[in-house]
Amino acid sequence: MKTGPLSGFPEWLPEQRIVEQALLDTLRRQFELFGFAPIETRAVEPLEVLTQKGATDKEIYVLSRLHADEGEGDKGLGLHFDLTVPFARYVAQHRGKLAFPFKRYQIQKVWRGERPQKGRYREFYQADIDVIGQETLSIQHDADMVRVLHSVMGALPVGAVTIHINNRKVLEGIYRALGVEDVVPVLRTVDKLDKIGPEKVREELAELGLAPGAIDTVLAAGEIRGADEGVVEAIRALGVSHPILDEGLDELGFVLRACADLPAGSVVADLHIARGLDYYTGTVYEGLLDDEPGLGAVCSGGRYDNLAAMGGKAKLPGVGVSIGISRLLGQAFAQDSLVASRQTPTCVLVALDNDERRAAAQVAASALRARGIACEVFDRPQKYGKQIKYADSKGIPFVWFCGDAGAADTVKDIRSGEQVEATADTWQPPAEDLHPRVLRR
RNA sequence: GUGGGUGUAGCUCAGUUGGUUAGAGCGCCGGUUUGUGGUACCGGAUGUCGUGGGUUCAAGUCCCAUCUCCCACCCCA
Structure with missing residues (x-):
């Protein structure tokens, strides 16, 4: 072709x-x-x-x-x-x-x-x-x-x-x-x-x-x-x-x-x-x-x-x-x-821990989407480094980690490296990160 | 439609007066790093050299044609 x-x-x-x-x-x-x-x-x-x-x-x-x-x-x-x-x-x-x-x-x-x-x-x-x-x-x-x-x-x-x-x-x-x-x-x-x-x-x-x-x-x-x-x-x-x-x-x-x-x-x-x-x-x-x-x-x-x-x-x-x-x-x-401040609408990448935890990842993603936060779940359980790198390459500002065995979920701002505990039902990104922005320079 | 330029890896380009197997940087993939990236180092993949013909022992390189894209004219956002 x-x-x-x-x-x-x-x-x-x-x-x-x-x-x-x-x-x-x-x-x-x-x-x-x-x-x-x-x-x-x-x-x-x-x-x-x-x-x-x-x-x-x-x-x-x-x-x-x-x-x-x-x-x-x-x-x-x-x-x-x-x-x-x-x-x-x-x-x-x-x-x-x-x-x-x-x-x-x-x-x-x-x-x-x-x-x-x-x-x-x-x-x-x-x-x-x-x-x-x-x-x-x-x-x-x-x-x-x-x-x-x-x-x-x-x-x-x-x-x-x-x-x-x-x-x-x-x-x-x-x-x-x-x-x-x-x-x-x-x-x-x-x-x-x-x-x-x-x-x-x-x-x-x-x-x-x-x-x-x-x-x-x-x-x-x-x-x-x-x-x-x-x-x-x-x-x-x-x-x-x-x-x-x-x-x-x-x-x-x-x-x-x-x-x-x-x-x-x-x-x-x-x-x-x-x-x-x-x-x-x-x-x-x-x-x-x-x-x-x-x-x-x-x-x-x-x-x-x-x-x-x-x-x-x-x-x-x-x-x-x-x-x-x-x-x-x-x-x-x-x-x-x-x-554009990023090359995708995605605000949060939900990391995939292992195949057994796909369901948990989807639950977290659904909770975020229900509140208007665009997110996607990584497609295979690769090393976290790979998953973060994927987010970084698209400019996705946040990576979500589902807590294992009753532990709290955490969300990492990959620009600052700061990682905090969070709940998918309440966590809110800064308003300026919710959607891609147009930057003039 | 008219005139000028251009074409080599995903991108930017190198490639001698024609001469072995076409290169570099960036990017990409893998590793160093048994799940937390960006730096660094090591390794790897990738080309109908725009296309078709011609000249030649030999063409990315020369000739012809053709196409593409870019720039200008006309005109317009």
Whole structure:
């Protein structure tokens, strides 16, 4: 059998999966604290849903049966490449049973058939929250997204994250005022300011047919950043005007005011953040690690007005963000900055004295488990040294010895070597040893 | 899809201008230690040298093809 890694399909060791699960638990708790309801959608969607207008042209993994009968025809199913498109389909489908504004969180694997590289995988977790309204959705939700992101990212052991926000209408208004017909290519180019620098961006804009004067304004706008409403004034000072620009500035100003109480530096308006996805219509978000900006966005999202208008006339505007939990983990594992305190849930290894005493060992183990203490009984009566070594190799903190012939049981903390008498019905490990912990270093 | 790199033990790697039976460290297993680990010492196992072809008396080493993985572009979490 052929073994070996598949590029872009990461598999973690138990101690890494423990970290991953801990972070997923944190996300779930945080999302629920903000009132988002859980859903899960199927892993596959009809290709026509995945490739609908507004979706990205991601490379989609198509599903087919190995021994499909001749003439069975292609059912046209593909694995989802994000959670927003399936969610839009879900909302349109269950519209009658949902209460709006509908807030949901969804933590699932997604698949993209792209070339993998650092921070980018073909199979990875996305953790999404979205709010979706009927006909309209309050701008308040745009601001709330920043608040949730700030809270969630702060709860993850990944260091400081700066959330960059912008509003597509602001950029679109400016570009239209400058006479640009097709704004999306300009947005994509400006989005690369950080990466390739203003001179390269200038060249690319010129290739798109922008006049030198217009390019100056586009670049000047792209350079604007700030944490408060000063950015709105700075944009007005560019001297362009357009109805869409006014709308965008109102929204951006609202979001900045609504987030004014968050700690300084956590949120910044950044006028070159555009996001490549073409379905965003208003506020856009992009979170970067302060320590590792080169990793790319670790959370991102935006407002969309049309995406969920699937199969009906009703308009379902929404706003949502996605957290790149796999990207964060890949980075953390690569630099060994997140580790589990042990590589198994087991808190106590019950040593096996001899074959006659298996029953006694099981009784002790059951008593511990009944009180929520994870334990396992060693499988054969080897020398105690071997059994302790097994516990040590997995990071199991305690070894339990059943007392012989009426003697008391004892439990040994193998880190300190301390061994004390104990009763399986009452003994309690320190709270920090009950479950594996995530350690940051 | 485009470009560049890579491939030898479970892991990290060495292997001379082609030349006997392919090595080291770590890890693993056993022992010193007749049930209480981590250190130390002693011993042991492990390879289709990515794969297929070719050149040669002789290929891990040279040539061709192919695959894999890594990095960058595109785009994105």
